[in-house]
Amino acid sequence: MEGLQIEAYRDGMVALDFEYTVLAANAAACELLAGESAEVVLPCELESFVLPVTPEYEWLQEMVRERKCLRNHVVRVLRSGKERTVLADSYFLRGREGETAGLVVFLKEIGNLVSLERQVQHHEKLATVGKIAAGVAHEIRNPLTSIKGFLQMMRHELERNGMGKEHSYTTVMLSEIERINGLVGELLLLSKPRELKMEALEMEELITVIAPLISSESILHNIEFALDLQPVPAVYADREMLKQVLWNLVKNAIEAMAETDGGKLKIESSYQEREGLVRVDIRDTGPGIPHYMLDRIFDTFFTTKETGTGLGLPICQRLVNDLGGKIQVTSKGFGTTVSVLLPGLVERNQP
Incomplete structure (x- = not known):
């Protein structure tokens, strides 16, 4: 088309006539609609430019057919x-x-804007949950403390009087009280950032410290546990917070494999020099996460477990964000890899 300088337009641009012919399209439009590997000779029929089975073909065809403009x-x-x-x-x-x-x-790609909007909504949701938690935690924990105290007294009396059956009931009740306390504690972690005790930490040392605990838990669930720790720079983080993150992620992996009667758990460390990030991968051979659920796993209260709270991953994400890092999750139908990435402390050469 004469006078139509479409390659000068940075985003996608495509021109069609009312006979469903693509008259012109710039490289960005071809890449978006036809695909990178497609070889398109213009002008051409719309169905030669975009596959007829795709949603984008349908809305382009409808727009031309009804001769309507979109905004x-x-x-x-x-x-x-x-x-x-x-x-x-x-x-x-x-x-x-x-x-x-x-x-x-x-055609303007807005994926980054949509992703940013989702992140903002996610953090707003976490903040709301945190405010509610902070407000009710005190009111929940006070009566729980009283109930727990009286139950412990009752438990002692039942044991002294030889009432074994009733004594076992109090064990279950105390266990459930601890579970409620734990849930309240998890909610409080979402309410506001805790005071961080930041220090330079060696990732290999930190993982080695919690390795015996991971090994014991793995043996209980018939899971083969292995480490592959490469030399990496130190990270600047809160020791206890980072240990809690790694342990929570390991527990998730073990619980996932427990459903399939065992598996393999592997923790790897590496350094992404280009990005300056220390990476810890926690790999399991569990059933994996369906692709349509991956976008929701960090949503508060979203869980696929019967007894799950849906707070584990949101809390881990919150804690890692507070440390200046990020969490990535990949799953391809079998097995899952959760990656923790934190900025590495690298000494720069002085001029």
Whole structure:
């Protein structure tokens, strides 16, 4: 099309006539709609440009058929197994005599904005839960302390009087009280950042300290445990907080494999020199996480376990964020890898 300088447009741009012919498209539009590997010769039929079975073909065809312009229309395009969010705007294309000759569509990828919005919503939800927790924790823990005290007295009396059956009931009740206390404690971790005792930590030393505990728990669940720790720079973190994060993630992995009667657990450490990040991978051979659930695993109270609270991963994420790091989770139908990434302390050469 003469006079249509579409390659100068940074985002995607495609022009169509009302006969479903793609008249012109820039490289960004071809990559978004046709795919990176597609070889497109323009002009061409719409179905040669975009596969007819795709949602993007349907909305392009509908737009041309009904001759309508779109404003801020959000489209999700699936390419190479990855969903990309695109904002589409379209305008009428005028011919030389001013007649309506077709449509020109502008495509702007907004994946980063959508991701940022989700993160903001997620943190707002955590903050709300935390405020509620902080407000009710005191009111819950005070009566629990009284109940626990009287139960312990009752337990002693029942044991002294030889009432073994009733004594066993108090054991269950005290256990449930501890579980409630633990839940309240987890909620409080979401309420506000705790006071950090930051220091330079050697990741290998930290993991080695908790390794016997992990090994014991693994043996109980018929799980094979292994370490593969590479030399990495120290990290600047709170020792107890980082130990809690690693232990929580290991417990999740063990619980996942317990459902399949054993498996393999491996902890690896490495250094991503380009990004300056120390990486700890916790790999399990459990049933994995379905791809449609991966986006929700850090949501508060979301859980796939019958007895889960849905607070473990959100808390780990919160704690790692407080340390200036991030958590990544990958799962491909069998097994899951949870990665903790923290900035490494690297000495820079002085000029």
